[in-house]
Structures are given as structure tokens and as C-alpha cells.
Amino acid sequence: MTQPVRTAPTLAEVAAAAGVSRSTASRALNDSPRISEETKRRVRAAAKEVNFVPNARGRALAVGRTEIIAVLVTEPLSELFSDPTYSEFLSGITEELSESSYLPVILQASSTHERNRAREHFERRSFDAVIDVSPYKGSELLEVLRELGVPTVLCGQLEGHPYRDVFSTVYSDDEEGGHFAALAMKERGRKDIVAVLGPQDNPAVVDRLRGYRAVLGEDLPDANVIYTGWNNGDGYQAMHQILAREIAFDGVLCGSDRIAAGVITALNEAGLSVPADVSVVGFDDHEIAARCVPALTTVRQPLREEGHMAANIALDMIKGAEPTTSVMHMQLIQRDSL
Amino acid sequence: MTQPVRTAPTLAEVAAAAGVSRSTASRALNDSPRISEETKRRVRAAAKEVNFVPNARGRALAVGRTEIIAVLVTEPLSELFSDPTYSEFLSGITEELSESSYLPVILQASSTHERNRAREHFERRSFDAVIDVSPYKGSELLEVLRELGVPTVLCGQLEGHPYRDVFSTVYSDDEEGGHFAALAMKERGRKDIVAVLGPQDNPAVVDRLRGYRAVLGEDLPDANVIYTGWNNGDGYQAMHQILAREIAFDGVLCGSDRIAAGVITALNEAGLSVPADVSVVGFDDHEIAARCVPALTTVRQPLREEGHMAANIALDMIKGAEPTTSVMHMQLIQRDSL
DNA sequence: GTTAACGGTGCAACCGGTTGTACAACCGCG
DNA sequence: CGCGGTTGTACAACCGGTTGCACCGTTAAC
Numbered sequence: 001m002t003q004p005v006r007t008a009p010t011l012a013e014v015a016a017a018a019g020v021s022r023s024t025a026s027r028a029l030n031d032s033p034r035i036s037e038e039t040k041r042r043v044r045a046a047a048k049e050v051n052f053v054p055n056a057r058g059r060a061l062a063v064g065r066t067e068i069i070a071v072l073v074t075e076p077l078s079e080l081f082s083d084p085t086y087s088e089f090l091s092g093i094t095e096e097l098s099e100s101s102y103l104p105v106i107l108q109a110s111s112t113h114e115r116n117r118a119r120e121h122f123e124r125r126s127f128d129a130v131i132d133v134s135p136y137k138g139s140e141l142l143e144v145l146r147e148l149g150v151p152t153v154l155c156g157q158l159e160g161h162p163y164r165d166v167f168s169t170v171y172s173d174d175e176e177g178g179h180f181a182a183l184a185m186k187e188r189g190r191k192d193i194v195a196v197l198g199p200q201d202n203p204a205v206v207d208r209l210r211g212y213r214a215v216l217g218e219d220l221p222d223a224n225v226i227y228t229g230w231n232n233g234d235g236y237q238a239m240h241q242i243l244a245r246e247i248a249f250d251g252v253l254c255g256s257d258r259i260a261a262g263v264i265t266a267l268n269e270a271g272l273s274v275p276a277d278v279s280v281v282g283f284d285d286h287e288i289a290a291r292c293v294p295a296l297t298t299v300r301q302p303l304r305e306e307g308h309m310a311a312n313i314a315l316d317m318i319k320g321a322e323p324t325t326s327v328m329h330m331q332l333i334q335r336d337s338l
Numbered sequence: 339m340t341q342p343v344r345t346a347p348t349l350a351e352v353a354a355a356a357g358v359s360r361s362t363a364s365r366a367l368n369d370s371p372r373i374s375e376e377t378k379r380r381v382r383a384a385a386k387e388v389n390f391v392p393n394a395r396g397r398a399l400a401v402g403r404t405e406i407i408a409v410l411v412t413e414p415l416s417e418l419f420s421d422p423t424y425s426e427f428l429s430g431i432t433e434e435l436s437e438s439s440y441l442p443v444i445l446q447a448s449s450t451h452e453r454n455r456a457r458e459h460f461e462r463r464s465f466d467a468v469i470d471v472s473p474y475k476g477s478e479l480l481e482v483l484r485e486l487g488v489p490t491v492l493c494g495q496l497e498g499h500p501y502r503d504v505f506s507t508v509y510s511d512d513e514e515g516g517h518f519a520a521l522a523m524k525e526r527g528r529k530d531i532v533a534v535l536g537p538q539d540n541p542a543v544v545d546r547l548r549g550y551r552a553v554l555g556e557d558l559p560d561a562n563v564i565y566t567g568w569n570n571g572d573g574y575q576a577m578h579q580i581l582a583r584e585i586a587f588d589g590v591l592c593g594s595d596r597i598a599a600g601v602i603t604a605l606n607e608a609g610l611s612v613p614a615d616v617s618v619v620g621f622d623d624h625e626i627a628a629r630c631v632p633a634l635t636t637v638r639q640p641l642r643e644e645g646h647m648a649a650n651i652a653l654d655m656i657k658g659a660e661p662t663t664s665v666m667h668m669q670l671i672q673r674d675s676l
Numbered sequence: 677g678t679t680a681a682c683g684g685t686g687c688a689a690c691c692g693g694t695t696g697t698a699c700a701a702c703c704g705c706g
Numbered sequence: 707c708g709c710g711g712t713t714g715t716a717c718a719a720c721c722g723g724t725t726g727c728a729c730c731g732t733t734a735a736c
Contacts, residue, residue, distance in 0.1 A: 008461075008463065008486070010721095010722060010723085011722065011723060011724095012722080012723095020685075020686085021685070021686045021687080022686090022722090022723080022724095023685080023686060023687080023688090023724075023725075024684085024685055024686070026723070026724060026725085027685090027724085027725085030724085032725095034683075034684065034685085035684070035685085036683080036684060036685095039684080039685085053458070053461035053462055054462060054722080054723065055462060055463055055721090055722055055723070056404070056459065056462035056463055056464040057395070057398040057399040057402070057404065057463065057721075057722070057723085058399055058691095058721070058722025058723035058724090059462070059722075059723055059724080060395040060398070060399075060691095060723090061395040061396055061398075061399045061690095061691050061692065061693085061721085061722075061723070061724095062690080062691055062722075062723045062724045062725085063691085063723085063724070064395070064691070066394070066395065066464075068459075068464065070443070076425055077424075077425045077428060077444075086415075087414055087415045090415060090446065091449070094446065094449070094451065094452050094455070095449075095451065097455070098451035098452065098454070098455055101458075103445075103455050103456070103458075103459045103464070104446075105408070105443035105444060105445055106415075106443060106444035106445075106446065107441075107443055107444075108428065108432065108442075108444065111429070111432070111433075113432065113433065113436035114432050114436065116436070117432070117435070117436055117441050118441070120391075120439075120441075121394065121406075121441045123346075123391035124391055124392060124393060124394035124397070125346065125393055125394055125395065126394040126404075126406065126441070148346075228571070229569055229570065229571060231567055231569050231571055231572060232567065232571065232572065232575070233566070233567060233569055233570065233571025233572035233573070233574055233575040233576075233600065234569065234570065234571035235571070236571055236574065236575045236578075237570070237571045237574045237575070237600065237603070238571075240574075240607075262571065262575065265575070269578075348691095348692060348693085349692065349693060349694095350692080350693095358715075358716085359715070359716045359717075360692090360693080360694095360716090361694075361695075361715080361716065361717080361718090362714085362715055362716070364693070364694060364695085365694085365695085365715095368694085370695095372713080372714065372715085373714070373715085374713080374714060374715090377714075377715085392692080392693065393691090393692055393693070395691075395692070395693085396691070396692025396693035396694090396721095397692075397693055397694080398693090398721095399691085399692075399693070399694095399720095399721050399722065399723085400692075400693045400694040400695085400720080400721055401693085401694070401721085402721070
């Protein structure tokens with residue numbers, strides 16, 4: 001077992017070991033066409049020998065990049081991640097970046113303290129690009145990023161597109177998703193709809209509800225809209241509340257697939273059959289959706305692809321590309337709960 | 339409104355503007371005692387004038403530090419943060435670091451891809467220290483960190499303390515917490531206990547259960563232990579299941595305060611009174627605990643302090659301090675639900 | 677046999693800061 | 707007036723890489 005290494009080998013040591021100059025060693029390791037195969041082999045062998053890894057600090061200074069991309073989170077993490085969709089989105093980002101040498105890190109900036117630190121490190125150019133997961137209009141950090149000219153991708157639509165000319169934007173069309181779900185209910189002939197959504201202040205929730213409303217109008221009365229958490233148990237509890245009211249309904253639109261799972265459990269316990277008595281539609285196409293009994297009809301949001309897109313745009317902007325806006329589209333996944 | 343700045347001012351420009359050399363400018367901005375007050379004033383004015391912020395890359399190379407600390411997360415983020423306690427812990431870390439110039443960033447390393455990238459950046463020394471939020475024995479990343487000699491703090495107890503001589507450890511004594519909760523039940527004379535815990539594979543859950551068992555023995559039979567999520571609705575649903583079984587019980591130990599809130603709701607709906615018929619004890623001392631009706635008796639875990647501790651130890655280790663182990667203690671908060 | 681072309685390598689400058697050391701200006705003192 | 711000591715500043719080296727350019731030896735062409 002090797003002893004802990006306290007001091008990392010430098011390029012100079014590798015060069016010495018291979019019997020070449022630092023510059024040749026550098027070019028060999030970066031696979032420059034100006035170096036002969038024979039020399040490359042020697043240098044690579046030497047590098048492997050001493051376990052050489054180029055030091056990030058020296059490299060960053062020379063190439064002008066840190067190869068770190070900040071994923072900016074401006075709300076409390078627990079809130080963000082209680083929405084299960086985010087982790088899928090983040091996976092999309094890391095997946096895409098793992099092809100490159102870039103590393104995504106999550107930067108929490110919910111308190112003033114945190115925002116100040118973040119601001120400072122933005123000014124120092126500690127990161128090559130920023131992906132803002134939950135941008136809001138008038139954020140002072142966005143203002144800073146704009147002034148600094150740091151490549152930035154916003155995930156989510158800001159009303160009025162205040163930064164369209166400087167920042168890129170990626171979002172999926174939640175209103176369209178609501179549209180699809182509601183349309184499916186309507187075509188099935190459901191007339192008395194209940195909605196069990198996520199938190200009321202979540203922008204996606206607001207947009208989806210708008211989509212529902214545009215299709216259903218008075219078939220989805222205000223009194224039938226319930227805001228709750230995103231989980232199984234939350235759906236279960238909400239459905240209990242609704243059943244306790246003893247109102248008539250034949251369809252439930254859910255804010256997530258896990259909510260839908262809880263709703264179905266509660267309905268079954270109350271002796272109601274899905275989809276014979278009540279239709280249920282979920283949201284996200286989470287892996288749980290296909291495993292539900294009955295298998296859940298749901299709206300698929302291309303979260304992973306959204307992450308890929310955001311990461312790619314960030315990489316392009318680092319290379320100097322102009323800001324872009326791209327909209328991801330929702331898709332209704334037909335199964336048996338409708 | 340200023341135009342976006344594309345190229346940041348360098349120290350040389352500041353020095354020129356102030357009419358001094360680069361070295362003097364540097365010392366003036368770093369408040370060296372060798373520089374006269376008058377010169378410092380001039381340099382600072384010039385720096386403010388051109389909006390100078392020292393470039394992280396140059397600075398990092400010179401001082402040998404990036405001033406970034408990685409908070410390593412080896413499980414999926416959504417899983418981690420569905421446990422509400424983590425955000426409190428993270429706040430503790432950022433709070434403490436905000437006193438310094440260090441910035442904590444969260445590094446997700448659940449997939450192989452992610453782990454490889456993380457490893458690479460550890461080798462490059464992109465971070466000055468690592469705080470591992472959910473360490474597990476045999477993690478290859480820990481092995482890498484050990485070999486590289488990167489200052490590392492583990493949050494959680496690893497059985498057998500395999501890295502005690504290289505890494506620092508901070509953990510709160512979950513078994514002790516379980517002990518306190520169970521003891522309170524026992525002193526209250528409760529004999530038939532039910533436990534509604536978090537996920538079965540969560541190490542804290544395992545330790546707490548061990549604490550319960552040590553005190554209660556057969557008063558908490560295996561059949562009465564339910565594993566679920568951490569939320570309100572999860573507790574509600576779990577309690578419904580228990581009530582459906584029609585077993586006799588007079589106490590419920592909960593894995594989180596939110597679970598407890600759901601449990602109380604379900605008990606009330608079933609016509610049972612807390613604490614007259616059934617005693618309920620929560621965990622965490624989340625803000626919801628005091629707001630429950632009746633106010634919730636719970637076990638307080640010093641999460642924020644744990645974060646402070648972890649951050650401080652990391653800073654100390656960067657300065658060269660030896661690894662330490664520190665245990666945080668639990669505390670029973672007596673309220674009305676027992 | 678001389679020379680141009682070319683592939684391979686090394687020197688030295690550079691990225692943007694920090695810091696050891698030399699030096700100039702000034703002070704008070706004998 | 708010359709000395710040693712203090713104070714404030716500048717020069718230059720350094721951190722660890724990358725890269726423009728000059729230079730070397732070889733080969734092919736004339």
C-alpha cells in the first residue's frame with residue numbers, strides 16, 4: 001500500500017524523467033501533431049510512472065479556463081430537491097458534461113451570505129459558465145453575471161425575457177403539458193375534474209394549471225384544486241380530504257406520478273376503481289408510472305434531454321457562441337389509468 | 339446602464355492607474371503593514387475605480403489554494419435531500435464558511451461517470467478540501483483522496499473507523515437519540531410501541547432503531563416497525579396502514595417531525611387523542627414540531643452545529659491541522675405529545 | 677555539393693497574481 | 707557630515723502549466 005502523497009508531481013519532473021523539455025512534455029501529453037509518436041510514448045510512460053496529473057491551478061491560468069461549471073440554485077436545496085424532477089435534470093447535465101473535461105458543481109445561493117460568496121467567486125472568474133436552475137426576474141446575481149459577461153444558461157422561462165440578448169434559456173412547456181393531460185380527460189368524456197398539484201408557488205405548477213384551465217374551464221372549479229407536496233403520501237392525504245368532502249368527480253389530474261400513486265391507493269381503499277369510476281393522469285413519466293396498478297397515463301417531460309441541452313449550450317457559449325433559446329416539448333404517455 | 343465587460347481588469351492596470359508597481363498594488367490590497375496608509379488609499383481608490391477583483395486563477399496558482407471546498411454527495415441528490423435534515427446541515431457549512439473567503443460547492447458523485455470526473459478534479463487539486471456528506475466504507479473516491487492527501491472530513495460514522503488516521507469525522511449520535519426517545523416513552527409507561535421510520539437503508543435510521551430497541555426490547559416488536567419516506571403524507575399513510583391492522587398500541591416513535599405530523603393527523607381522524615390515548619415522539623426538532631397540535635415532543639439533532647464543526651475542521655486541516663473526530667450530542671425536547 | 681523544405685525539439689514568454697530581497701529616501705544621532 | 711536604522715517601494719523570481727517562434731538535423735531536389 002502506497003504512502004499518502006503529499007506533493008504532486010509537476011510537468012517538469014515528467015519532462016526530466018522522459019529526457020525532454022517541459023514544452024515537449026506538455027505537447028506530448030496534449031497529443032500535439034508536432035511531436036513524434038516515439039517521444040509521445042516515452043513521455044506518457046514517464047507521466048504514468050510518476051502518476052502525473054496536470055495541476056488545475058497552473059492549467060487554468062494558462063488556458064484561461066477552470067473547467068468548472070456552476071449549477072446555481074437560488075432556492076433552498078431541500079425545496080428544490082423535494083421536487084423529484086430536478087435530480088433527473090441534473091443527471092442530464094452531468095451526463096452531457098462527462099463527455100467533456102468539465103465538472104458541474106452545485107452552488108447554493110439562498111441566503112444573503114451565500115449569495116455574496118457566490119457573487120465574489122463569479123467576479124473572480126472561478127467558473128467558466130453558470131447554469132441557473134431556478135432563475136427569477138430581478139435576481140441580483142443574474143445582474144452581476146450579465147455585467148461580467150459570464151456565459152449563463154437559464155432553466156425556466158422568465159416573463160418578459162429580460163435577459164434574452166445575453167443569456168441562453170432552456171425550458172419545457174409546462175402549459176402545453178397541462179394542455180395534453182386535460183385534453184385526454186376531455187376526450188375520455190370526464191366532466192368533473194379534481195387537480196392535486198405540487199406547491200402553489202412553484203412556477204411549473206402555475207403554468208400547468210393554466211394549461212388545464214384552458215381546456216377544461218368550469219369542469220375544473222377552483223375549489224377542486226389542491227396544492228400539496230410532490231410525494232406519494234401527499235397525494236394519498238389530499239385524496240382523503242377530497243373524499244371526505246363527498247363531492248362528485250370522475251377525473252384526477254396529478255402534479256407528479258408519485259402524487260398519482262398515492263391518489264390511486266386512496267381511491268382504491270375508498271372502493272373506487274381506476275379507470276372505471278375515476279380517471280387519473282400523472283406528470284413526469286417517473287419510473288413509478290409504469291409500475292402503478294393500473295399503469296399510469298402521464299405527461300412525459302424531457303428532463304434528461306433538457307439537462308443535455310443546457311450543458312451543451314453552456315459549452316458552446318464558453319467557446320463563444322451567441323445566446324439561444326430552446327423549448328422542450330411535452331408528450332402524453334397513454335397507459336391504463338384513463 | 340453599463341455595457342457588459344468582456345475582459346476583467348488586471349492588477350497591472352490598477353498599479354498603473356495608482357502610479358505604483360504591481361507588487362506594491364498587491365500588498366496594498368492585501369493590507370500589508372509594509373505599505374503606507376497614503377499609498378493604500380491610492381491603490382484602493384484605483385482598484386474601486388476600475389472594478390478590480392483579483393482573478394481566481396492567477397491567485398490560486400500563486401497562493402496554492404483555490405478557496406473552493408467540495409461537499410461530496412455519493413448518493414442521488416433527490417434521495418439525500420428528501421431527508422430534510424441535510425439542508426440544515428448544509429446551511430451550517432455555508433454559514434461557517436461565509437466568515438472566510440472559502441466557497442462550498444456540492445459535487446454529485448452517484449454515477450460512475452460522475453465519480454470519474456470527480457476523481458479527476460481531485461487529482462488536479464481543484465478543491466482545497468472535501469466534506470463527504472454520506473461516506474461509505476470502501477468508497478474508491480475516499481481511497482483517492484487518501485492517497486492524494488486532500489484534507490477530508492467525513493460526516494457520519496464508518497464502522498471500524500478505517501480512515502481515522504487520515505480523515506476527520508463528525509457525526510451525531512443517532513443511537514443516543516433513539517435511546518432518549520425510547521426512554522421517554524418508557525418513563526411515560528407506554529408498553530406497545532410502533533415505529534414509523536425513514537428509508538430502511540438510511541444509516542441514521544438503523545442506528546436510531548438500535549437505540550429504540552436497546553431500551554424497549556419486546557415492547558417494540560419487528561412487526562411494528564414501518565419504513566417509509568420522510569414526509570407528512572408518508573407518516574399519514576403509514577399510520578393508516580397500522581390502524582387498518584387493528585393492533586393495540588399506545589406510543590408512536592417517528593423518524594422525522596414531518597412524519598409525526600402526518601401520524602397525528604391520521605390518529606385524530608381515527609378518533610384517537612394525542613397524548614391521552616397515544617404518545618407521539620418525533621425526530622429533528624424541525625420548525626414544524628413546535629407548531630403541531632399538540633406541540634411535538636422530539637429529539638433535537640444539532641445539525642447546524644454539525645455543519646459548523648465540519649466546516650471548521652476542514653479549514654483547520656487546510657492550514658495543516660491533524661485529523662480529529664467529534665461527536666455531537668442529541669437532546670430530548672419535551673413538549674405536549676407524550 | 678549546396679540549399680530549400682520539413683519534421684521534431686527547446687527556449688523563453690506568457691497567463692495574473694504573490695513574495696523574498698535589494699535599494700532608495702529619510703530619520704536622528706554622535 | 708557621515709553613520710546606522712527605519713520605512714516604503716520596486717525588481718525579479720516564482721507558482722505550473724501552454725504556446726509562438728527559433729533552431730536543429732535530416733532528407734530531397736537542383
